[in-house]
């Protein structure tokens with residue numbers, strides 16, 4: 001991500017750090033964005049509190065997460081797993097006391113509990129476009145839940161998964177581009 005950011009935001013100062021301990025003073029930033037991050041951290045509440053801490057009074061914290069339930073992409077991967085006979089690796093869940101509902105209300109409450117005010121949350125939809133080969137390469141490299149399953153298979157099952165992926169992704173590809181209708185949860189709150 002740092003390498004990509006260096007290209008897409010030349011001149012930006014980049015830091016490597018991890019929630020819930022950011023190496024920044026209180027009230028440092030006007031706006032703080034955590035795009036599909038709080039769904040990856042071991043303690044989402046502590047993570048959002050930290051995002052709020054580094055935001056100045058009147059500044060905004062914005063977070064997106066994937067909603068619970070299936071989407072077009074996870075349906076594709078589930079079909080690949082089933083058709084290839086792969087053994088899925090169950091996803092690791094946070095302990096119940098640390099987890100939060102991946103719903104509009106759940107994300108909204110997460111921001112409110114971190115002391116943010118005027119919290120506004122909703123669902124956003126867009127068309128996710130990409131290259132079908134890159135999507136497979138990400139899974140093959142172990143990225144995401146499907147990646148965990150792909151790398152746990154034998155070479156023979158991985159080959160079957162690849163073949164089933166090619167077959168099942170074809171109807172979603174137009175002129176070499178893959179397009180999924182997708183949905184995320186987005187919440188914004190203001191630091192008091």
Ligand SMILES: C[S@@+](CC[C@H](N)C(=O)[O-])C[C@H]1O[C@@H](n2cnc3c(N)ncnc32)[C@H](O)[C@@H]1O
Nearest residue numbers: 001017018019020034035036037038040041042
């Ligand atoms: C799905 S990626 C999203 C990346 C980027 N924000 C975007 O929207 O393309 C999840 C990101 O969360 C980061 N991440 C995972 N654990 C983290 C933590 N404890 N603190 C901060 N970031 C973390 C990962 O390094 C990764 O860049």
